Amino acid sequence: MPSTTRRAFLSASAACVLGASTPCSFSLPVGIPLGLQLYSCRVALARDYAGTLQQVSAAGYREVEAAGFFGHTAGEVKTMMASAGLRCIGGHYPLVDLLKAPDETIAFAKEAGLSCLICASPSTPDPARPAAYPGGAWQYLLHQMTADDWKWNAEQFNRLGEKVKAAGLRFGYHNHTPEFRDLGGGQKGYDILLANTEPSLVTFELDCGWAAASGQDAAAILRRYSHRISLLHLKDLKPAPAGTEPSSRHSTILGQGVVDYAPILAAAKAANIRQAFIEQEEFDGPVFEALKEDLVNARKMMA
Numbered sequence: 204m205p206s207t208t209r210r211a212f213l214s215a216s217a218a219c220v221l222g223a224s225t226p227c228s229f230s231l232p233v234g235i236p237l238g239l240q241l242y243s244c245r246v247a248l249a250r251d252y253a254g255t256l257q258q259v260s261a262a263g264y265r266e267v268e269a270a271g272f273f274g275h276t277a278g279e280v281k282t283m284m285a286s287a288g289l290r291c292i293g294g295h296y297p298l299v300d301l302l303k304a305p306d307e308t309i310a311f312a313k314e315a316g317l318s319c320l321i322c323a324s325p326s327t328p329d330p331a332r333p334a335a336y337p338g339g340a341w342q343y344l345l346h347q348m349t350a351d352d353w354k355w356n357a358e359q360f361n362r363l364g365e366k367v368k369a370a371g372l373r374f375g376y377h378n379h380t381p382e383f384r385d386l387g388g389g390q391k392g393y394d395i396l397l398a399n400t401e402p403s404l405v406t407f408e409l410d411c412g413w414a415a416a417s418g419q420d421a422a423a424i425l426r427r428y429s430h431r432i433s434l435l436h437l438k439d440l441k442p443a444p445a446g447t448e449p450s451s452r453h454s455t456i457l458g459q460g461v462v463d464y465a466p467i468l469a470a471a472k473a474a475n476i477r478q479a480f481i482e483q484e485e486f487d488g489p490v491f492e493a494l495k496e497d498l499v500n501a502r503k504m505m506a
Contacts, residue, residue, distance in 0.1 A: 238266030240482035244490055249273055256287035262495045267482050269294040275312035293319035298326040309370045319373040321408055329505045344381050345450055353392040357399035364404030375406040380449040383417035388449050412438025415462045416452040426469035435479040454484045456493050458500035
């Protein structure tokens, strides 16, 4: 899939982010942990999974969310996370993969120590349709998803959510930009998913950056669906010319882009947010220097 904040204890935490050896955990004012979506350092993970986790820890993070495990077994993942002093909260999976082997995926997640499985991209009841679309399946998902497609996804989420809940884990859905495309009359896939999923089985992870890229008010979404959204992705965006395709927007260091996080974080305080993750998908300089700065800036936003 193409290129997918927190307050803190300013004086005490600064030493941790800048390199002190004592582990620190950064939280929202309401005590919600702030972690890192590991898609941010996917290139490094592919080269050296264990070593990259150590760098994530050294950057000040203690909670993470996975986006692939790069061929490692669940036991290896659990051991490497523990060695780095990290807690892997959950993992991202495309729906097509979840539907192929749900029991095996759930078993892997439990053995690796995850507490939730997040679907990070939708699918369709007829995979041949998006596969044959000009530009491929992702372009279909961006531009051609119908209301019926979204209702079908909601049905799959309910079924998966039931399996995941029975295993003692949580199931959720993470948005990109297709969910906010107008299907006619103001109807959007995001609203269809929320209206057709069972709250006890399916939670939502709101990616504030992709919502903003789609012209949505993330704070208003949080207020409207405060009882359904329990996870956040914090992503900032570079400026872009009017008319830029939402999915083509580029991310940057938190606080250096155009996403106004003040109202979003104010809404988050009153919502049912249990965990938030920083995600930066692209970098103009060293990755881990930027990720440290993301964390520092996130804390300033919450001061």
